[in-house]
Amino acid sequence: MRTSQWSAAALAAGLVVTLAACAPADESGGEATGQELTMLIGSSGDAETNAVQAAADAWAAETGNSVEVIAANDLVQQLGQGFSGNNPPDLFYMPWDQFQTYAAQGFIEPYADDLANAGDFLPALREQFSYDGQFYCAPKDFSTLGLQINTQAWADAGLTDADIPTDWDQLATVAAALTTDDQVGLSMGREYARVGVFMNQAGGTLVDGETIAADSAENAEGLAYLQQLIADGSLKFPQELEAGWGGEAFGLGKAAMVIEGPWINGAMANDFPDREFISVELPAGPAGASTFAFSNCWGMPVGSETRDATIDLIEFLTSDEQQLAFAEAFGVIPSTESGSAAYAEQFPDNAAFVAGVASATSPVAFQGAAAAIADFNTQLEQIGSADPSSLLATLQANLQAAYDEANG
Amino acid sequence: MPRTAVRPRRGGGIRRGEARSGWLFVAPAVIITTVFLVIPIMLALWVSVSDWNGFQSPLNPRVNFVGLENYAAITVEDGLDQRNFGTAVRNNFYYVLFVVPLQTIIALLLAVQVNRAALRGKGFFRTAFYFPSVTSTVAIVIVFQFLFTASGAVNAVIGAFGIDGPDWFNDSTGVFHGILSAFGVGAPTSGLLAEPGFLGISGWQWLAGPSVAMSSLIILAIFTTSGTFMLLFLAALQSIGSEIDEASLMDGAGPVRKFFSITLPMLRPTLFTVLTLGLIGSWQVFDQIYVLGGTSAGGTISTPAFLAYRSSFVDLQWGQGAAIAFILFVFIIILTLLQRWALAERGPKKFKQSKVTPKVQGGLR
Numbered sequence: 001m002r003t004s005q006w007s008a009a010a011l012a013a014g015l016v017v018t019l020a021a022c023a024p025a026d027e028s029g030g031e032a033t034g035q036e037l038t039m040l041i042g043s044s045g046d047a048e049t050n051a052v053q054a055a056a057d058a059w060a061a062e063t064g065n066s067v068e069v070i071a072a073n074d075l076v077q078q079l080g081q082g083f084s085g086n087n088p089p090d091l092f093y094m095p096w097d098q099f100q101t102y103a104a105q106g107f108i109e110p111y112a113d114d115l116a117n118a119g120d121f122l123p124a125l126r127e128q129f130s131y132d133g134q135f136y137c138a139p140k141d142f143s144t145l146g147l148q149i150n151t152q153a154w155a156d157a158g159l160t161d162a163d164i165p166t167d168w169d170q171l172a173t174v175a176a177a178l179t180t181d182d183q184v185g186l187s188m189g190r191e192y193a194r195v196g197v198f199m200n201q202a203g204g205t206l207v208d209g210e211t212i213a214a215d216s217a218e219n220a221e222g223l224a225y226l227q228q229l230i231a232d233g234s235l236k237f238p239q240e241l242e243a244g245w246g247g248e249a250f251g252l253g254k255a256a257m258v259i260e261g262p263w264i265n266g267a268m269a270n271d272f273p274d275r276e277f278i279s280v281e282l283p284a285g286p287a288g289a290s291t292f293a294f295s296n297c298w299g300m301p302v303g304s305e306t307r308d309a310t311i312d313l314i315e316f317l318t319s320d321e322q323q324l325a326f327a328e329a330f331g332v333i334p335s336t337e338s339g340s341a342a343y344a345e346q347f348p349d350n351a352a353f354v355a356g357v358a359s360a361t362s363p364v365a366f367q368g369a370a371a372a373i374a375d376f377n378t379q380l381e382q383i384g385s386a387d388p389s390s391l392l393a394t395l396q397a398n399l400q401a402a403y404d405e406a407n408g
Numbered sequence: 409m410p411r412t413a414v415r416p417r418r419g420g421g422i423r424r425g426e427a428r429s430g431w432l433f434v435a436p437a438v439i440i441t442t443v444f445l446v447i448p449i450m451l452a453l454w455v456s457v458s459d460w461n462g463f464q465s466p467l468n469p470r471v472n473f474v475g476l477e478n479y480a481a482i483t484v485e486d487g488l489d490q491r492n493f494g495t496a497v498r499n500n501f502y503y504v505l506f507v508v509p510l511q512t513i514i515a516l517l518l519a520v521q522v523n524r525a526a527l528r529g530k531g532f533f534r535t536a537f538y539f540p541s542v543t544s545t546v547a548i549v550i551v552f553q554f555l556f557t558a559s560g561a562v563n564a565v566i567g568a569f570g571i572d573g574p575d576w577f578n579d580s581t582g583v584f585h586g587i588l589s590a591f592g593v594g595a596p597t598s599g600l601l602a603e604p605g606f607l608g609i610s611g612w613q614w615l616a617g618p619s620v621a622m623s624s625l626i627i628l629a630i631f632t633t634s635g636t637f638m639l640l641f642l643a644a645l646q647s648i649g650s651e652i653d654e655a656s657l658m659d660g661a662g663p664v665r666k667f668f669s670i671t672l673p674m675l676r677p678t679l680f681t682v683l684t685l686g687l688i689g690s691w692q693v694f695d696q697i698y699v700l701g702g703t704s705a706g707g708t709i710s711t712p713a714f715l716a717y718r719s720s721f722v723d724l725q726w727g728q729g730a731a732i733a734f735i736l737f738v739f740i741i742i743l744t745l746l747q748r749w750a751l752a753e754r755g756p757k758k759f760k761q762s763k764v765t766p767k768v769q770g771g772l773r
Contacts, residue, residue, distance in 0.1 A: 080721040
């Protein structure tokens with residue numbers, strides 16, 4: 001029939017147009033000059049965006065390329081969109097919690113061993129950005145968690161430098177001493193990325209070699225310690241203090257101590273310039289000191305057409321000199337051994353964050369773990385009342401399922 | 409195609425070539441619909457039965473057909489994906505249960521009020537009621553976030569009556585659970601209600617009702633959408649001739665009787681439109697949830713539409729995301745058909761007054 005012929009023709013034409021747009025691009029290394037690169041970053045603010053743009057411009061002028069820096073509103077969403085539309089940015093911040101998923105799905109190029117400075121990175125970071133024994137992408141910088149103390153509140157409570165807590169008991173004591181009617185002693189984000197350090201300090205871990213060990217007695221002990229602080233009234237989470245995150249509660253003076261990373265320096269300088277504070281290493285738990293290290297890496301899409309130029313740019317961005325410039329601009333710690341040593345010297349206030357590297361571990365981030373961790377973060381809302389082992393049992397089951405799927 | 413019966417024989421006479429011209433004229437619409445609607449839907453259907461991970465085209469040769477695996481993962485297989493979907497369906501069910509009737513009733517009452525001949529400042533009220541509808545939802549959510557914080561304006565007002573308000577957007581307590589616990593009924597530790605049931609959610613959790621956080625969103629939705637639907641009702645009300653009002657007045661009908669026996673039956677087509685639009689819109693609620701982060705308040709504000717987004721873009725489970733979207737799509741169609749059936753004209757036995765309104769349409773066309 002005539003009508004069906006016409007509609008078939010229209011449908012076919014439409015399909016051809018759509019599918020042609022979906023055809024994979026051809027894969028080649030490309031030239032090292034004359035390239036127009038796009039870079040997608042998850043920026044902490046104008047300071048970071050401007051610093052990255054300035055560095056990219058400097059490289060571009062030197063090598064005869066051009067770089068467009070785009071600050072993402074929602075980095076993970078925009079990355080997902082770029083990859084599914086077959087138009088990913090040439091270079092992007094690869095968040096630590098998504099790295100394994102992206103590597104496992106074959107989204108990103110394992111270029112890091114080809115870098116001239118591949119051997120300079122801190123071993124812990126190299127390990128964090130390795131998948132299946134292959135070093136994938138260059139760590140951009142890193143941060144560890146430390147304990148921030150509001151010096152005014154500290155003095156008001158009659159505490160001195162000698163009281164700076166080095167173990168759990170001392171932490172509980174000072175947190176109780178700092179708690180007043182309108183100020184809580186300690187606050188931190190109600191999420192695995194903060195609460196987890198206490199589980200690690202008690203000797204726990206989520207993945208022990210090849211097995212999932214979320215429901216261990218050590219992890220339960222870590223949660224139980226926090227529950228004790230909650231029961232004492234000396235630990236409240238930012239939501240209960242009407243703050244968006246720990247730093248805001250700290251800046252507003254609603255919490256006298258928080259657990260955050262070096263980014264808090266920039267946030268305080270911007271939003272609460274009058275807040276005087278120091279950062280110290282996290283107190284040690286029964287099983288010793290432990291903190292989390294977070295890092296993003298410079299991600300490159302697999303089969304990038306601009307591989308050579310991008311690698312050159314990454315080498316430039318990860319050089320000690322450039323990383324120290326970033327450190328000055330927005331407070332991150334350089335990801336190379338020599339860079340981080342220089343940083344500790346140059347910024348003695350932040351020495352505690354660098355010192356944390358010795359005991360730092362990376363939060364669990366294997367493929368699919370993010371969903372299990374997100375569910376655990378939701379469950380943590382009940383940490384005040386729930387039995388730690390029941391919270392951990394759910395996490396154990398979800399992580400086990402994700403692990404089996406990722407490895408089976 | 410009822411036309412074929414009256415059309416002269418193909419190929420001859422003055423109407424020759426009409427079909428071709430017809431197709432030529434509708435071609436732009438057909439092409440646009442195909443490229444932007446039919447093909448994307450087909451692709452989404454394919455994604456929902458494939459293992460596409462979001463890299464390059466969903467039609468590239470590395471993508472495999474996995475049958476109904478994605479659908480199974482969210483509906484029948486025990487696990488996190490199933491529980492997340494079950495929770496989202498539960499949350500959205502209560503959202504719809506409250507939003508659709510309330511917004512329809514409020515829109516109707518507002519329309520009747522601003523339609524009164526004797527009302528002073530009619531234009532002002534119409535604008536005021538319609539204003540939230542033309543404001544961006546995102547802006548309203550942010551204003552609501554400030555109003556509903558623990559020390560916000562809402563709690564200050566109810567605090568004046570001696571009520572200690574909750575921390576609205578962070579409170580995951582189900583409203584029904586809250587009421588039950590006021591009567592000393594707590595979560596069961598054993599029995600049917602404690603076991604994981606439909607979609608991995610226990611019966612007790614299904615009975616939770618909207619959480620306090622979701623209730624704030626329900627209030628927000630009613631506030632923003634009632635104005636739009638008021639406008640639809642208003643248009644329909646104005647097409648009811650004043651002679652019908654007068655006739656009912658002569659027959660001795662009071663205002664209440666007139667409303668239920670004259671106005672409401674005459675508004676039936678509009679009512680159908682409003683309920684359908686409301687039902688579809690509230691099963692697809694997304695903006696508010698996205699702005700609030702979606703995973704806050706113990707997961708009690710997540711909805712299937714948000715979950716579809718999150719599974720795809722964040723967890724890179726594009727197949728599951730598409731599967732959720734299709735389940736939602738089928739579900740909405742079924743509900744709309746059910747509602748169409750429920751609102752259909754049933755003859756004079758059930759609606760005695762319908763002989764007063766012989767096939768008068770609501771004037772929305």
